Amino acid sequence: MIQKIFTSAGLLVAFLAAIVVLTLSAQAQSTAPTPTQNDQATTQASIQRASSLDEPEAEALFQGPLRSSGYGALGFKFTPLQGNFGTMLGGYGGWFINKTLLIGGGGYGLTSQLASNQAGKNISFGYGGIVLEYVGFSDKVFHYAVQGFVGWGGAGFYQPGRNFNFNRAETTGLMVFEPSVLAELNVSSFLRLSAGAGYRIVTGSQLEGLTNTDLSSYSISLNIKFGSF
Numbered sequence: 001m002i003q004k005i006f007t008s009a010g011l012l013v014a015f016l017a018a019i020v021v022l023t024l025s026a027q028a029q030s031t032a033p034t035p036t037q038n039d040q041a042t043t044q045a046s047i048q049r050a051s052s053l054d055e056p057e058a059e060a061l062f063q064g065p066l067r068s069s070g071y072g073a074l075g076f077k078f079t080p081l082q083g084n085f086g087t088m089l090g091g092y093g094g095w096f097i098n099k100t101l102l103i104g105g106g107g108y109g110l111t112s113q114l115a116s117n118q119a120g121k122n123i124s125f126g127y128g129g130i131v132l133e134y135v136g137f138s139d140k141v142f143h144y145a146v147q148g149f150v151g152w153g154g155a156g157f158y159q160p161g162r163n164f165n166f167n168r169a170e171t172t173g174l175m176v177f178e179p180s181v182l183a184e185l186n187v188s189s190f191l192r193l194s195a196g197a198g199y200r201i202v203t204g205s206q207l208e209g210l211t212n213t214d215l216s217s218y219s220i221s222l223n224i225k226f227g228s229f
Contacts, residue, residue, distance in 0.1 A: 066097065067097070067098045067099065068096070068097060069096045069227070069229060070093065070094060070095050070096050070104075070228060071093060071096055071192075071225050071227025071229060072092070072093030072225070072227055073091050073093060073106075073223045073225045073226075074091045074223065074224045075089075075090050075091050075092065075108065075223045075224075076088070076089060076221065076222045077089075077090070077108055077219045077220070078219065078220045078221075079200065079217050079218065079219035079220070080218075081114055081123055081125065081214060081215065082123065084114045086110055086111075086112035086114045086123075087110075087111050087112045088109060088111065088125075088126075088219075089108065089111045090106060090107050090109060091107075091108075091223075092105065092131045092133075092149075093105075093106065094131060096135075096227075096229065099135065099229065100134065101132070101134055101135075102131065102132065102133040102134075102135070103132060104130075105129065105130055105131055106128065106131045106149070107126070107128025107129070107153075108126065108127060108128075109125070109126035110123065110124060110125040116157055116209065116210065118209050120159060121159055122159075123156075123157065123210065124156050124157070124158050124171075125153070125154075125155045126153050126154060126155075127151050127152060127154075127174070127176045128152070128153060129149060129152060129153075130149070130150055130151060131149050132147070132148045133145055133146070133147040133148075134147075138229060139186075140186070141185065142183070142185060142186075143183075143184050143186075144181070144183055144184065145181075145182040145183075145184055145194065145196075146179075146181055146182075147180040147181075147182060147196075147198070148178075148179050148180075149176070149177070149178040149179075150175075150176070150177050150178075151176050152173065152174070152175055152176070153174055153175075154171050154172065154173050154174065155171070155172055155174060155205060156170050156172060156207060156210070157170050157207075157209070157210070170207055172204070172205050172206050172210070173204060173206075174202050174203065174205045174212075174215065175203050175204045176200060176201070176202055177200075178199065178200045178201065178219070179198055180196050180197065180219075180221060181196050181198070182194045182195065182196030182221070182223070183196060186229075189229070190226055190227060190228065190229070191224075191225070191226050192225040193222075193224060193225070194221075194222075195220075195222050195223070196220075196221050196223075197218065197219070197220055197221070198218070198219050198221065199217070199218050199219070200215070200216055200217055200218070200219055201216050202215040202216045
């Protein structure tokens with residue numbers, strides 16, 4: 001009988017103890033701070049940042065901080081006009097972005113005295129405009145560049161006079177588009193040499209005896225670049 005009383009008392013104490021533990025646990029959960037909207041937003045942003053770090057960044061032409069520099073180039077072009085090979089002298093330059101893209105301008109003019117198909121007259125030809133140049137692997141000793149030139153100019157005939165006094169006889173306006181591919185050599189941190197080839201497309205010539213076909217042709221170029229690369 002006494003044993004049953006002790007057993008019943010023990011079970012009662014255990015039951016009461018369980019009730020006390022459960023009550024204290026419930027109170028602790030009820031008094032714990034609930035997450036606010038700001039906390040939820042912060043947690044969500046952290047998860048998004050963590051997931052974005054796991055994803056590879058998409059490649060782009062310009063990545064990271066923008067690096068600005070610039071350079072200029074003295075250029076020579078060798079090209080045929082009406083079947084005669086001539087030399088054009090000029091240059092270009094501009095803003096060099098992230099060692100990759102040049103945005104600028106330039107121009108060229110014919111320096112050779114080329115006889116035309118008009119008796120006693122030579123050809124005059126020159127143009128200028130916008131230059132875009134993409135430079136690949138710019139920091140390598142040998143690398144390449146792709147250039148696009150679009151501009152406006154003029155052509156015509158002139159009669160050579162004494163002491164190089166030229167009397168222009170006839171002229172015409174025209175438009176020029178000239179893509180080129182170049183191979184470059186880094187000589188120093190501020191000097192580069194390049195050689196390339198391109199094709200000049202001329203439209204708009206309205207001069208009899210000097211057509212668009214006469215002025216459109218391939219060209220071989222040599223350039224001396226200097227500046228900040």
